[in-house]
Amino acid sequence: MRTSIPAGTAPAVDVHAHVLLPEVDALVACLPGHAEAGELDARRNGPAALAVSGPMVRERVPLLTDAAVRLAAMDARGVDVQLVSPSPSHYHYWADQETAEKVYRLANEATAAHCSAAPDRLRGLGLVPLQHPGPAVHALDHALAQGLCGVEISSHAPGRELSDPAYEPLWTRAEETGAIVFLHPFGCTLDERLDQWYLSNSVGQPTENAVALSHLIFSGVLDRHPGLKLVAAHGGGYLPTHIGRADHAWSARSDAGAGCAHPPSSYLKRLYFDSLVHDPHVLRELIRVAGADRVLLGSDFPFDMGAEDPLGALRAACLSEADLDAVRGRNAAALLNLAIA
Template identity: 70%
Template sequence: MSVPTVDVHAHVLLPRIEEAVAGAPGHAEHRELDARRNGPASSRVSGEMIGERIDRLTRVEARLADMDAAGVDVQIVSPSPSHYHYWAAPGLARTVYRMANEATAAHCARVPGRLYGLGLVPLQHPDLAVEGLDHALSLGLKGVEISSHAPGRELSDPELEPLWARAAESGAVVFLHPFGCTLDERLDRFYLSNIVGQPVENAVALSHLIFSGVLDRHPGLKIVAAHGGGYLPTYLGRADHGWRVRPEARACAEPPSAYLRRIWFDSLVYEPAALRALIATVGASQVVLGSDHPFDMGVDDPLDRLRAALPPGDELDAVRGGNAVALFDLKESP
């Protein structure tokens, strides 16, 4: 059977969630922080961009047209990271994850075999995180999307251990997709909040998972890092050197570079040379196609960019879809 082309990084916008959180305690402060981190120019441009792409973010028919134009057979659809709302109190947090999981599942159910979904969990409330994951899986979703941190809580936090254990036990995929950078106003111009901030957050979050030993304790954990893992794969020598010379950096059993062969990375690194370098670092078996559809920091031609980086053959087919079929337990053909 032919291997489908699978885009693992695509988003759906769910306006009802924003209606549900509007006016809740903490919402105004969250919006102020977001505006401060992005700055007025980027906030304005992002609003215009969303308005122009709202059909592609919400309507299945528009999504399918984009997929067909790009040669994509299957999308793994995750909620817009703007829906994390990690500031929310427990009751509202439960409402957010349930609405996100149910709406994403309903969106994907419109086209069985072509759309599969990921849900959300409230990282700020570890006692609800496993509950949220189980809710997502009960709806037929393939796993969950998380940010690089929640306020006051890194991914190395011991209170998140039950989430990693349940994800590993169930075979759920955890899609690591940052939203917001704690460098705050230092990145509030030139869209640095995203251009620089997202890769920084990827690198920090992955480093917390690696250095803390999470991947040692949960070897079956399926982590997919958006944006090619950010800056981490490009400077592994420093991570390995620190692991060798600093005793406090030895909470993981192996040098940090060894763990990149246990993590999956999307192909959204833009340039053929960068994609070839990522594959050389982590292995072709650990890279999956990703577009960030339909946001402007994504690409409309992920398959063309993959073909520009790799010649026809087994490696291209693995990244194009074979790896994702195995990772997400998909059918061989849509």
């Protein structure tokens, strides 16, 4: 860790950073279903987006794969610790159960190996096969056995929302172990409606976040698992800034209020959110509704939809010193059990 951190100051901790795993890509490249999944992704994004994304990712491969290059970039940005998660392109929720087990084992082991290059500065998350809820607990246990802090999941799997009762064992095990569950969507089911102007990401990602979190809230998952350590990427998407509409539905309609015990807004204070909202006013609103103790620094390193200067984006919100310190790293340090000098 950088030695310039003043005594008593929490490290700057970025909880939203990715690693690219060529081993996983090689594993699935020629398997049945992989090409079809790629075609679906291409339709959802559109040709113009793919023409930009391909070169963008290729030029960032060293940042995504070489720990030394990553650490130098962290130093340049003033980031002391990253929580590194696999690129969401590695979910491969199309895979059969045998392939899915190979994917999560390889992803967990490769992520742990990447982080082992600087264990004081890099912590990691693994994967679970959401398309196969049965082995998901084993996948979480495997990730933890590699020394990872938890797992990354998407907003849904084909045919299953996060409210599906089949995921109850996963939530139970994550709560028991204190594992972090990082909710990061990949792909939006609005499909070709978003295939221009990169709407698949700018609109699709915050939509998927809002839908997934709403399923967890309204279904009562968070009532049954109050200790679940769930971190939502992209500031939770549209939900935190429009939570009043959810509260109104919960109080006005018997169908909306049937599944959860409290107003939806109250559950925001049980979740964690990264700070990657691209607008200081939205960040301040997120902190207002969720609490300064529930927001964590996030950059989406090193992709182009991320923040090149995540600490600068945080300072632009003109937070109090206490809130700035909390979001900058104190909250994440507590979540990851990091020592504060």
